[in-house]
Amino acid sequence: MLSQTLVGTLLRDPCTAERADLEAIHTLPNPPLVKLSEDEIHVRRCRLASDAIDSRFGRFRTEDLPRLLELVQGAPVLVGHDRRTLGVARFFGGQIELRDEVSWLVPKFYWPRAHSKAQDLRVMIDSGVYNEASIAFVYKTPTCSICGQDLRSCAHWPGRDYDNQLCFFYYDGVERVTEGSLVYRGAAPGTGIELNLESNAKPDPKTDHSNTRTLRIKHRNRHFIADLHEQDPS
C-alpha cells in the first residue's frame, strides 16, 4: 500500500485586490505600462505613520497627514531603507484613520504576483515576520513644542521636561516622501501591516481632505531628510 504525506502551505492569498484598488493604481503618476487585473497583484495596508510622538521626540501635525498621504502616492516600498535597491512594492490609495485617539496614515501597497519573489514577500508579511514600517521624508523645520520656535535656535531639548511638559518637535514643512520601508523596528510606535480588508477604524474626521493645507515649498536647499526607523545605539 502506498501512503503519502501531504504537507500544505498557506499559499493562497487570503484577500484579493478590489476593483477600486486597480483604479487607484492605474491613476498613479507613472502608472503601470500594462493594465493589471485583480488577480495579478497582492495588496496590503500599512500603518506607516501617525500623529503620535515617535522615539526621537518628533511628531507629525494631525492636519498635515492628508498632505502626507498625497505625497506617499506612488512612492516605493523598500526593505530597511536600502536606497540602492528599486523596492519591492509601491504605495497607492489609503486613508487617514483614527485609532485610540491617534490619527494614522494608512496607505495601501501592491506588488505583482508574477515577480519571482512575490510569494516570498507575501508569506513573510502574512506570517508576521515583516511587521513594522517606517516612513522616509524630507522636511524643512523642526518646530519646538514648548516655545514654537525652530528647535535649532531655541533653548529647549527634545525629550526633556519643562514645567512637567515634555518637549518634542513637529516635522514642519514636509516636502516629499521618498519611500516607506519594511523595517526590523520602526521609530514610531504602532506601525504595521494589515490585510486588504475593510478597516474597523473610521476615517479620521479631523483630517477631512477638503481641509488639506497646501504646504508652500521654498528654501529647498535647507531641509532635513528623516526616516523613522530605530537607530542603532552608537
Ligand SMILES: [Zn+2]
Ligand atoms: Zn523651544
